[in-house]
Amino acid sequence: MSTRTTTAGSPGGQQAVPSKGLRAGILDLGDSVMLGLASTAPVYSLAATLGLIVAVNGNYTPLILLLGFVPVLFIAYAFRELNSAMPDCGTTFIWARRAFGHWAGWLGGWGVALAGVVVLANLGQVAGQYLWLLVGDGSLASNSLVVTATGVLFIAFMTVVNYRGIRLGEHVQRVLTYVQYISLGIFALAIVFRIAGGVPEGQAFDFEWFNPAGAFADPGAVVHGVLLALFIYWGWDTCLAVNEETENPATTPGRGAIISAFVLVAIYVSVALLVMMYATVGTEGIGLGNQANQNDVFLAMKDVVLGPWGWLIVVAVLASVLSSTQTTILPTARGALSMGAHGALPAKFGEVHPRYQTPGFSTKVMGAAAMAYYVLMSLLSENLLSDSISSISLFIAFYYALTGFACVWYFRGTLRGSARNLWFRGVLPLAGALALTGAFCVSAVQMWDPGYGDTQIFGVGGAFVSGVVLLALGAVLAAVCRFAPSTRRYFLESRTAGAAV
Numbered sequence: 001m002s003t004r005t006t007t008a009g010s011p012g013g014q015q016a017v018p019s020k021g022l023r024a025g026i027l028d029l030g031d032s033v034m035l036g037l038a039s040t041a042p043v044y045s046l047a048a049t050l051g052l053i054v055a056v057n058g059n060y061t062p063l064i065l066l067l068g069f070v071p072v073l074f075i076a077y078a079f080r081e082l083n084s085a086m087p088d089c090g091t092t093f094i095w096a097r098r099a100f101g102h103w104a105g106w107l108g109g110w111g112v113a114l115a116g117v118v119v120l121a122n123l124g125q126v127a128g129q130y131l132w133l134l135v136g137d138g139s140l141a142s143n144s145l146v147v148t149a150t151g152v153l154f155i156a157f158m159t160v161v162n163y164r165g166i167r168l169g170e171h172v173q174r175v176l177t178y179v180q181y182i183s184l185g186i187f188a189l190a191i192v193f194r195i196a197g198g199v200p201e202g203q204a205f206d207f208e209w210f211n212p213a214g215a216f217a218d219p220g221a222v223v224h225g226v227l228l229a230l231f232i233y234w235g236w237d238t239c240l241a242v243n244e245e246t247e248n249p250a251t252t253p254g255r256g257a258i259i260s261a262f263v264l265v266a267i268y269v270s271v272a273l274l275v276m277m278y279a280t281v282g283t284e285g286i287g288l289g290n291q292a293n294q295n296d297v298f299l300a301m302k303d304v305v306l307g308p309w310g311w312l313i314v315v316a317v318l319a320s321v322l323s324s325t326q327t328t329i330l331p332t333a334r335g336a337l338s339m340g341a342h343g344a345l346p347a348k349f350g351e352v353h354p355r356y357q358t359p360g361f362s363t364k365v366m367g368a369a370a371m372a373y374y375v376l377m378s379l380l381s382e383n384l385l386s387d388s389i390s391s392i393s394l395f396i397a398f399y400y401a402l403t404g405f406a407c408v409w410y411f412r413g414t415l416r417g418s419a420r421n422l423w424f425r426g427v428l429p430l431a432g433a434l435a436l437t438g439a440f441c442v443s444a445v446q447m448w449d450p451g452y453g454d455t456q457i458f459g460v461g462g463a464f465v466s467g468v469v470l471l472a473l474g475a476v477l478a479a480v481c482r483f484a485p486s487t488r489r490y491f492l493e494s495r496t497a498g499a500a501v
Helices: 029-039 044-085 093-102 102-133 144-163 166-198 219-233 252-279 299-309 311-341 361-379 381-391 392-410 419-448 462-483 490-494
Strands: none
Touching: 029 166, 029 311, 044 219, 044 252, 044 299, 044 311, 044 392, 044 419, 093 311, 093 392, 093 419, 102 144, 102 311, 102 361, 102 381, 102 392, 102 462, 102 490, 144 166, 144 311, 144 361, 166 252, 166 299, 166 311, 219 252, 219 299, 219 392, 219 419, 252 299, 252 381, 299 311, 311 361, 361 381, 381 392, 381 462, 392 419, 392 462, 419 462, 462 490
16 A cells, blocks of 8 residues: 655654555645534534533533633644644544554544544434424424434434545535534624623623633632533544545644634634623523533523524534544544454455545444444433443543543653643643643543442442443454454564554
């Protein structure tokens, strides 16, 4: 198999880009940023999380959103630096392998795939609910059978879109992105007009909302709020997973990741401020602290803000979820493709469709796995499905932290070369990795509590059990691959072998 670029053969230089058969150079910086933004489902993330953060942190919510962004930004720099040296669509799988060895690489790839499959179940469910909220009196949104069937169809449709080609996917993504941001923009503009016209029950902007001294009067609340905020930024790394299909794969995806991360924090903080000023953090009516509104603060506000046009914000959330469904399949399929190309999975996973130039087999497998997981968990228990979705934070923290540590270790010999290297390859990635390791541990302790979530198994929170079982399954599958005839060679070759497939 040929390569598109030459390798410098050292941590300071660019490694070879395996020519796996993907359609090279089809995406530009704008496409990369759009994919990074779409993958986070920003409209839905805000709608579903803002009320939860307000319940814990009140008016300090904007500061909490900024604090949650800090470790994510630090890890984004780690992704950028590693991608500049090894622009492979396997991302964490490749980077952890080169830094720490084959087992770390395999488990890093498993973390990426696991987070994708589990969150697709959540996205499918939300998409099904919001579609039927738009139909008739919305009563079908509470019918679990109808919602599950609709969610499965949405996942299947987006799997087909990804299978048929990156350009088709980009076109679909662009339409969904326009729909959700135009709808969100109309919603935000309506709030601005209402605030300007005077809202008796509203509250004026106050710089105290960004005062760390006030927020840290309750450190436990800050930690809880930051954990909630931390994971609404997840998804920007999709633009790194399509690096081999992007112009200048060693530089453009990394820039796209950083830009999309900054745009996300600007959207989250500005929209949160507007909503807080209009609805307040009160516990009555449309107040963000009202427990009845915490599952979706936008849904609670839509009729008050937009009147008969309230359905627009429902469309925005639906478009946001569908957009994220498509862009979540992208990195999971490409991660599996890279693992197949490098021998960590059976060779079938490394096949690229000759006409569509997509990871044909891996895309179908990931879509099917997400649908199967969603249906199985829905049949077993909707509460267990909800708790297993909560455990996604463990998977994200795991592979993000692993990437940060891999960056520091892989570039350790270059850290003294310049101040830039020290900060962007050492200090910031290490700080981000340590913060996410702490987030992993704190989240695990919280999930252990049988009162956490909606289920408990053997006296332990169902979210903890789900997370640990699924992560442990990765270790079991890695052991199987270690001894399977088709994949054992991956575990025996040197770390640098296969860098230029």
